[in-house]
Amino acid sequence: MARILLTEDDDGVRMFVQRALMMDGHDVETAEDGMDAMDVLAEQDGAFDLLLTDIKMPMMDGIALAMSAAKDWPDMTILMMTGFADQRERCDKLAVHIHDVVPKPFSLAEIRTAVREALAGGMPQASPMPHAMLN
Numbered sequence: 001m002a003r004i005l006l007t008e009d010d011d012g013v014r015m016f017v018q019r020a021l022m023m024d025g026h027d028v029e030t031a032e033d034g035m036d037a038m039d040v041l042a043e044q045d046g047a048f049d050l051l052l053t054d055i056k057m058p059m060m061d062g063i064a065l066a067m068s069a070a071k072d073w074p075d076m077t078i079l080m081m082t083g084f085a086d087q088r089e090r091c092d093k094l095a096v097h098i099h100d101v102v103p104k105p106f107s108l109a110e111i112r113t114a115v116r117e118a119l120a121g122g123m124p125q126a127s128p129m130p131h132a133m134l135n
Contacts, residue, residue: 001025001026002027002049002050002119003026003027004028004049004050004052005030005031005040005041005052005053006021006029006030006053007030007033007034007052007057007065008057008081009057009058013054013104014030016108017111020111021052021112024112024115026115034057034059034062034064034065035059035060036059037051038060038065041073048073048076050076050078050115050118050119051066051077052115052118053078053079055080055081055101056082062080062081066080066097067097079100079118080098080101081101081102081111082101083103083104099117099118
């Protein structure tokens with residue numbers, strides 16, 4: 001299966017997503033923020049099939065991480081996650097670099113499907129933004 005770098009500052013979400021992806025047979029390495037992820041990417045010369053990252057994080061946010069990763073490893077697929085509508089809108093200028101933005105909260109099935117689609121290079125399924133994100 002795929003090598004995935006999961007970048008998420010919330011321990012609970014990071015462990016939930018890591019377990020979900022490992023259930024599908026993926027090799028999942030984790031990072032707690034964008035700076036940590038950049039260190040992992042540099043150490044392993046971007047040897048990941050997918051960068052799955054939260055957008056809003058301390059130190060270096062997911063937007064800066066995605067821009068840097070896309071510049072250094074343009075063939076890496078990037079999938080982002082966020083629970084904030086305004087953060088999702090910030091990704092519009094990155095559309096050429098990222099596959100999709102998965103709204104939080106998501107179910108186990110939703111994140112597994114989003115990752116499967118990103119790795120397959122298919123078009124993301126349209127998913128309405130949860131009402132809580134619109135407030």
